[in-house]
Amino acid sequence: MNALFPKIAFHTGETPMSWASRQAAFHTGGRVVPFLNDLGIPIADLARGKRDAVERLCVKAGEDPAEVIRNSIVPVEHRRFKLCGEEFSAEFTTGPVTRLCPLCIAEDIGSCEHPDEAMRHRVQWRLAPYRTCPKHNLPMSDIRMGTWSDMLHELQAMPEAIAEQLEVAKTRSRREPSRLQTYVERRLAGEAGPAWLDDQGIDQVCRTGEMLGGLLYYGPGKKAADMTEDMWDAASRKGWSLLEEGPDAIRTVLAETLTCCLRQNGHPSPRSAFGMLYGWLFASRLTKDPGPIRDLVRDVIIEHVPLVPGQMLLGKAVEHPRLSSITSIAKAEGLHSKTLANVLRVAGVIEDGEEQKSARNVVADYAKAKVLIDRAKRAVPVTQVPDMLSASRPIVAELISLGQLTRIQDHGQLQSKLGKSIDGRSVQRTLKFIEGVGPLLEEPPETHVHLAKAAEKTRVTLRAILEMLFRQFLPTVYRLKGCHGFQAVLVSPDEIMACIADPPPDASDEIRFWMG
Incomplete structure (x- = not known):
């Protein structure tokens, strides 16, 4: 032709x-x-x-x-x-x-x-x-x-x-185009819109707006499959008003929606709260990238819903949930759930009486629990510390008072054996300091003696002497070869008295008390 x-x-x-x-x-x-x-x-x-x-x-x-x-x-x-x-x-x-x-x-x-x-x-x-x-x-x-x-x-x-x-x-009611439709027209014409929307795919923006609007306009009980075109139009109008406010506004609305929808155990239910939005994002056949809405929903769920460490959530594993049940945390960290519940109760992470509930129904802040768990795993019974440091019990007691040795829990919360235990890391730090505090000698010099003897000769408390030692106020400190920990430490009574007579500017009241 x-x-x-x-x-x-x-x-x-x-x-x-x-x-x-x-x-x-x-x-x-x-x-x-x-x-x-x-x-x-x-x-x-x-x-x-x-x-x-x-x-x-x-x-x-x-x-x-x-x-x-x-x-x-x-x-x-x-x-x-x-x-x-x-x-x-x-x-x-x-x-x-x-x-x-x-x-x-x-x-x-x-x-x-x-x-x-x-x-x-x-x-x-x-x-x-x-x-x-x-x-x-x-x-x-x-x-x-x-x-x-x-x-x-x-x-x-x-x-x-x-x-x-x-x-x-001839009989249909009239309406103006939705602002989402207008956004699509203008974007295809090369016009700029809100930056965070223009950074997404045009289909991602539209589907997100429709799903958010469908949830907010028709409620979580409405299924996407039951929506007509007129209903999608109404949803897009509702969704656009939230889209143009940006991700922070969306996150706030999603959080409010989620926290208002609780299961019988008192925990938020994303499936019940998010309706068609949940069905879309969690669909097993979802092969298309839905855009930033997926991470927004994921963040809101992590913030408000108890999860299991390692749980897959919208394509990514949640290694460290913000909230998790006592059972899940204990399993992930290798602790007994009752031990963990006691530790968290003592620290105030869970309320009194919560540990009486089923462990899977008690929720805790995972990050706060993790800190306490790490301490618990390193807990050293206070009775073992003297042998570890080769120190007398009075010395250990003063090291605790000085804060050189730290307990698993704060002093006002010592309601369990675990809470009274010493953090093993502080024991190791103390021992490392002692091992590097001064040169090794075969024989003690006449000018230097062990800590207990120095306290006896100077009539100064062990606490004051230990402060001088750890704050390095004493010019010369030696260690006796063949001895371990505090048994090896040698200090000069004369230097102790000199420090008492003329204490450094940052000396504590304990040292200044002994000034003549």
Whole structure:
């Protein structure tokens, strides 16, 4: 077939298939499939927006291909498409459903003698979020004939259905387009919107808005499968008001929604609280990245719901939940649940009486519990510390008073044997200090004696002498070779008295008390 004459102009906003259908009606009086077959253009290629098919049609019709290509929805990978530089999933389109405004079609036809040559299908009508005609403020009509040719969206093949929708339009209530729909139009036109939305895929923004709006407008009991297009439109309006406020506002609303929906055990239930939003994000068949909403929901759940360490949540393992049951924490950390409950109660992490409940129903802050668990694992019974440091019990008692040795719990909370135990790390720090405090000697010099003897000779308390030792107020300290810990430490009584006579500026009141 030679070049088509006369030329049928391509209209701005029209789809390539719509243009081909109008040319078929004008030049052959028939349908688009045999027309394209005569041109040697595979119908499936043009329906998929393949560039070669579009360019061949433009050559035959004498049209600049730039605008026609711009209006082509082009596949980029499996079930992914692109339009005007924006990439989106197949669900962002209407699929085989032909969406149209019957009043726009009526205006196309006007008084035209051959209506099939005039009616145009717009590319924006191919998009699922496009639910209201901005020209007529009319809800869009959806038509599906139930044949393979539905994928062509050939208006010329459905005159009776269009006429029926034109009658329906006379009684339908009017509405303005949703702001989410307007955002889609403007974004496809290259206009900038809210930055955090523009950083997402256009389909991610729309689906997030619809799901959030569906949850907030219809409640968590509504299923996405039961939603009509009018309901999705209402949901998108509700969702947009939250979307444009940004992630912090979304997080706040989700947290409020979650904490108001409790199970019988008093714990929040994400499934019951988030409804269709939960069903969408937690669907096992969800292969598309839903965008930032997934991390927002995940963060809210971690913040408010008891989880098991290592539990998979929206594609990621929660290694350290913020909240977890006593049972889960104890299992993960290798402790008995009763021991852990006692430790947490003593520290005030759980309230009195909570440990009497079933361990799986008692919830604790995992981070706070982890600190206490680490201490508990390093707990050293106070009776073993003298042997570990080769120190007398009075010395150990003074080291605790000085804070050099620390208990597992604060002093006011010593209500268990574990709480009274010494943190093994403080024992190791003390021992390391002693082992490096001074040079080793084979024999003690006449000027230096052991700590107990120094206290006896100077009549100064062990606490004051230990402070001088650990704060390095004494010029010379030695260690006796062959001895361990505090048994090896040698100090000078004269240096102790010199420190008492002229204490350093940062000396404690304990040292200053002994000043003559």
